[in-house]
Amino acid sequence: MPVAVSLDDMLHARRMTLTELSEAVDITLANLSILKTGKAKAIRFTTLEAICRVLECQPGDLLRVTDETPDETTATTETGK
Secondary structure (H helix, E strand, O other): OOEEEOHHHHHHHOOOOHHHHHHHHOOOHHHHHHHHOOOOOOOOHHHHHHHHHHHOOOHHHHEEEOOOOHHHHHHHHHHOO
8 A cells, every 4th residue: 555645735735835845844855856746765754744844734634545556646646636
């Protein structure tokens, strides 16, 4: 069961860009992009904590376990369906 990342949804809800989040949490744009697209294999708790602090959310708002295959999760995230 893959983990889907809802970072795009949270950024949209907060009217924040990935670049703004990158600057606020002091994480490279490239690393946030990898996380956003669901290609990350792991995330440090300190990174997750920093993102949640800036976005004022809980880890469960960003991450969820799905029944889809990894390819289906990526396609769903990219198309918004």
